[in-house]
Amino acid sequence: MAAKAGRPGEGLESRVEGFNERARVAVKDERLRSAVAVHSKNTIRNRNAALSALPDAPELRERAYRIKQETMANLDRHLERMASAVEKRGGKVFFANDGEEAVRYIGELARRRGAKLITKSKSMATEEIELNRRLQEEYPELGLEIVETDLGEWIAQLAGEPPSHIVAPILHMSRHRAAEVLSEEAGHPLPPNVEDLVYFARERLRQKFLSADIGITGANFGVAETGTVVTATNEGNEGLVASVPSVHVAVMGIEKVVPRLEDLAVFLRLLARSATGQKMTVYTDFVSGPKGEDEPDGPEEFHLVLLDNGRSSLLGGEFEEALYCIRCGACLNVCPVYRQTGGHAYGSTYSGPIGAVITPLLKGDEEAKDLPHASSLCGACWEACPVGIPLHELLLRLRRRQAETGISGRAQRLAFDAFEFGMRRPGLYGIGAKAARGVQGPLLRDGVARSLPGPLKGWAESREIPHLAEKSFRELWREGRIWWRGGKNS
Amino acid sequence: MALFVPCFVDLIRPEVGVATVRVLRSLGVEVVYPEGQTCCGQPAFNSGFFDEARGVARRFLDVFEREDFDYVVCPSGSCSTMVSRYYPLLFEETPEERGRAEALGGRVREFSDFLANVIGMEDPGASYSGRAVFHAGCHQRRELGVLEEPRRILRGVSGLELLDWEDEELCCGFGGTFSVKMPEVSAAMADQKIRALEKSGADTLISCDPSCLLHLEGRLRRTGHDTRVLHLAQVLDPGRGEV
Numbered sequence: 001m002a003a004k005a006g007r008p009g010e011g012l013e014s015r016v017e018g019f020n021e022r023a024r025v026a027v028k029d030e031r032l033r034s035a036v037a038v039h040s041k042n043t044i045r046n047r048n049a050a051l052s053a054l055p056d057a058p059e060l061r062e063r064a065y066r067i068k069q070e071t072m073a074n075l076d077r078h079l080e081r082m083a084s085a086v087e088k089r090g091g092k093v094f095f096a097n098d099g100e101e102a103v104r105y106i107g108e109l110a111r112r113r114g115a116k117l118i119t120k121s122k123s124m125a126t127e128e129i130e131l132n133r134r135l136q137e138e139y140p141e142l143g144l145e146i147v148e149t150d151l152g153e154w155i156a157q158l159a160g161e162p163p164s165h166i167v168a169p170i171l172h173m174s175r176h177r178a179a180e181v182l183s184e185e186a187g188h189p190l191p192p193n194v195e196d197l198v199y200f201a202r203e204r205l206r207q208k209f210l211s212a213d214i215g216i217t218g219a220n221f222g223v224a225e226t227g228t229v230v231t232a233t234n235e236g237n238e239g240l241v242a243s244v245p246s247v248h249v250a251v252m253g254i255e256k257v258v259p260r261l262e263d264l265a266v267f268l269r270l271l272a273r274s275a276t277g278q279k280m281t282v283y284t285d286f287v288s289g290p291k292g293e294d295e296p297d298g299p300e301e302f303h304l305v306l307l308d309n310g311r312s313s314l315l316g317g318e319f320e321e322a323l324y325c326i327r328c329g330a331c332l333n334v335c336p337v338y339r340q341t342g343g344h345a346y347g348s349t350y351s352g353p354i355g356a357v358i359t360p361l362l363k364g365d366e367e368a369k370d371l372p373h374a375s376s377l378c379g380a381c382w383e384a385c386p387v388g389i390p391l392h393e394l395l396l397r398l399r400r401r402q403a404e405t406g407i408s409g410r411a412q413r414l415a416f417d418a419f420e421f422g423m424r425r426p427g428l429y430g431i432g433a434k435a436a437r438g439v440q441g442p443l444l445r446d447g448v449a450r451s452l453p454g455p456l457k458g459w460a461e462s463r464e465i466p467h468l469a470e471k472s473f474r475e476l477w478r479e480g481r482i483w484w485r486g487g488k489n490s
Numbered sequence: 491m492a493l494f495v496p497c498f499v500d501l502i503r504p505e506v507g508v509a510t511v512r513v514l515r516s517l518g519v520e521v522v523y524p525e526g527q528t529c530c531g532q533p534a535f536n537s538g539f540f541d542e543a544r545g546v547a548r549r550f551l552d553v554f555e556r557e558d559f560d561y562v563v564c565p566s567g568s569c570s571t572m573v574s575r576y577y578p579l580l581f582e583e584t585p586e587e588r589g590r591a592e593a594l595g596g597r598v599r600e601f602s603d604f605l606a607n608v609i610g611m612e613d614p615g616a617s618y619s620g621r622a623v624f625h626a627g628c629h630q631r632r633e634l635g636v637l638e639e640p641r642r643i644l645r646g647v648s649g650l651e652l653l654d655w656e657d658e659e660l661c662c663g664f665g666g667t668f669s670v671k672m673p674e675v676s677a678a679m680a681d682q683k684i685r686a687l688e689k690s691g692a693d694t695l696i697s698c699d700p701s702c703l704l705h706l707e708g709r710l711r712r713t714g715h716d717t718r719v720l721h722l723a724q725v726l727d728p729g730r731g732e733v
């Protein structure tokens with residue numbers, strides 16, 4: 001069964017089968033496609049301008065790749081270093097093997113603190129493990145209220161929809177739809193203009209910020225050397241989530257660690273430029289633990305949850321590069337498939353090329369079967385990626401894994417076996433070509449094929465089918481017919 | 491040099507192969523067509539069927555590895571990429587074959603690359619009357635980095651006006667079996683190119699990738715456009731209009 005786009009709380013933990021069906025619907029949604037097109041166009045333009053103003057962008061990209069490569073080679077050591085630096089400052093570190101463990105840790109923490117209200121800032125890792133839904137479902141007795149405070153995330157949460165873009169969560173929503181969602185929350189109609197909506201959100205969220213018991217944030221980077229959790233945002237809500245409540249929990253994928261502060265400088269320079277075309281995000285927050293004795297504000301408790309959830313299984317293997325991602329979203333913006341379908345078609349927390357790569361890696365091939373094929377292998381993602389991840393090559397490797405484990409299916413296997421058999425034998429190839437020319441006759445109408453059987457049916461429905469030429473090149477060559485007036489015969 | 495005519499050009503658009511030969515010969519290049527050739531194996535490779543692709547690729551190596559072929563020229567950016575960029579990945583586990591693939595890959599040249607960078611063609615000596623846009627196949631653009639060469643050649647064709655067009659770096663949506671597996675998304679991608687083409691005011695679409703052309707032409711005709719669709723070799727062909 002295909003999972004439906006827009007189901008509340010749908011994330012990496014739920015099923016993602018059915019890209020094809022959802023994409024088929026999405027490509028007919030003109031409004032969605034034009035929203036995505038406008039966003040991509042603006043973002044790509046800004047990004048290109050920001051990067052070309054940075055003369056060492058290509059070198060930075062190479063450095064970023066190398067830093068990631070070195071970090072992954074010794075990931076356990078860097079994580080240990082990070083953990084001990086955090087602990088030295090009085091923070092607690094929890095290593096969660098999977099979403100389940102992360103949810104339990106945070107749930108128990110909420111129970112111990114008698115928490116009622118949790119504020120959150122944007123975090124893909126918690127989307128990935130569906131933290132909100134699972135905390136509420138698995139700890140009903142706590143009666144937790146969990147509020148997203150990034151404007152887009154909050155609107156998505158109110159609408160019961162997952163984010164559809166790593167950086168721009170409600171890219172799929174029109175201003176009118178967003179106004180509708182917020183009007184419902186307000187209990188009175190709000191005009192669909194950005195200022196009024198932001199004003200309303202600010203008022204409403206302010207109360208939440210002030211009364212929250214726990215604040216949960218994500219992490220863009222974790223610096224091992226100093227034990228610092230770094231977040232880059234544009235709304236300033238992250239600072240309030242991390243410092244006002246008496247408990248701060250940062251959830252960080254284990255791959256986000258960078259060894260030294262100087263490495264951080266490389267990634268921070270690339271991240272905002274690639275994501276939105278800004279030189280820097282408006283806010284870059286550094287958190288290294290609970291508040292010290294002489295510090296006026298900050299949380300009493302600080303917890304760092306290091307989330308594995310399948311990541312460590314990629315270390316040292318042919319898919320390791322997938323862990324280099326810094327979630328800038330540039331590959332989504334340039335991806336022609338994403339641009340036609342939007343993020344919900346992918347049915348997973350992570351969409352676009354990086355989603356097509358990591359979803360099967362984290363969830364398994366069977367469930368995310370379609371995703372490695374949701375690409376024309378055009379390579380635009382690889383070209384755009386600030387860390388130089390060869391996304392199209394990883395997609396090819398995933399396709400190979402499907403073929404080798406039989407997930408691609410028997411029909412394809414037979415077809416490509418036949419393909420190999422024929423193409424290795426030029427004689428057979430020639431005979432096959434003649435035979436095909438014979439059978440195409442009945443399929444042609446006025447010299448044009450109107451329909452094709454089997455797997456080619458969909459192709460034939462949307463375009464005119466080219467038909468086989470009367471004589472192949474090989475025949476023309478053999479017959480010496482490649483000449484022109486005044487030119488040389490073969 | 492040896493000519494590699496990809497299977498679908500051989501069977502569906504032989505005129506592209508014919509034009510390629512005529513252009514090369516008119517420039518004094520000696521063209522050899524090894525008749526044992528079939529396909530580079532790309533359809534299987536792109537679908538993940540590496541074993542099957544390897545079988546076909548081995549045959550390709552056997553046919554084209556001959557010492558006396560200083561270059562292997564191919565009128566398809568995508569198939570050239572398959573050999574020069576992807577064979578090493580295909581044979582990554584067998585170093586001996588990988589070495590052979592790399593050696594041959596270094597001699598494979600996409601048609602416009604060969605014209606511009608190997609024989610250093612200055613004046614294409616061709617004429618064409620029309621307003622055209624050029625579509626660079628994605629492999630040609632990103633893997634081979636051969637983008638300015640065909641445009642420079644086209645700018646030298648008398649009577650041909652080369653226009654800029656919107657989103658020209660976007661994939662046309664063919665992607666081999668991608669267009670079979672996801673025909674609706676693929677058609678939507680083609681439509682975006684077609685809208686940009688309409689907006690540019692061009693009457694001709696030119697590319698060095700016959701597969702992109704077949705796909706876009708199929709969609710253009712289905713949506714009622716009579717845009718001329720040509721491979722670069724056909725524009726340069728000294729015998730255009732003759733068999």
Ligand code: SF4
Nearest residue numbers: 325326328329331385
């Ligand atoms: S794969 Fe690269 S481009 Fe895509 S989100 Fe990650 S870092 Fe950005």
